[in-house]
Each structure stands twice: as C-alpha cells, then as structure tokens.
Amino acid sequence: MRHRGETVSRRALAREVWKIGSRVTPLDNVIEVHVARLRRKIDVAGAPPLIHTVRGVGYLVSDREP
Known part of the structure; x- marks a missing residue:
C-alpha cells in the first residue's frame, strides 16, 4: 500500500480513484x-x-501488525 501510515485527503482519494478531485466539495x-x-x-x-x-x-x- 503506497500511503500506509500517512493521512490522505478526501480530494487526493477522489483524484486517484475517480479522477474527480477538482469536483469534490465538502458536501459530497x-x-x-x-x-x-x-x-x-x-x-x-x-x-x-x-x-x-x-x-x-x-x-x-x-x-x-504490532
């Protein structure tokens, strides 16, 4: 997993998974x-x-893992 142990923003997730980062709003x-x-x-x-x-x-x- 690339970002294990790192906090990833909602916008970064949307951009990576659905290629919609610029269209994600706090209401989504x-x-x-x-x-x-x-x-x-x-x-x-x-x-x-x-x-x-x-x-x-x-x-x-x-x-x-411990």
Whole structure:
C-alpha cells in the first residue's frame, strides 16, 4: 500500500480513484460512503480498526501488525 501510515485527503482519494478531485466539495459524501463500505469489509471484530478518520483532513490506513 503506497500511503500506509500517512493521512490522505478526501480530494487526493477522489483524484486517484475517480479522477474527480477538482469536483469534490465538502458536501459530497462519495468518499465517506466508500470508506464505510471498505471498513465493513476489512475490519475484524476485536482488532483495532485499519482505517481511521482524521477529522478535517482525510483518512489514515494503519498497520495491524504490532
């Protein structure tokens, strides 16, 4: 994973995934919906979450390994 341990902005995610970075506004919830779906698929019960929200900035993917 390229940006593990780094906070990535919503705009950067939109630009990389959908090539729509310049059209994403704070009111768009496209990113939030997809992140929520990813969390449901990859999070393991009892384990720390893999994707963290950094309020006002974006998202952070952490390592599950100690």
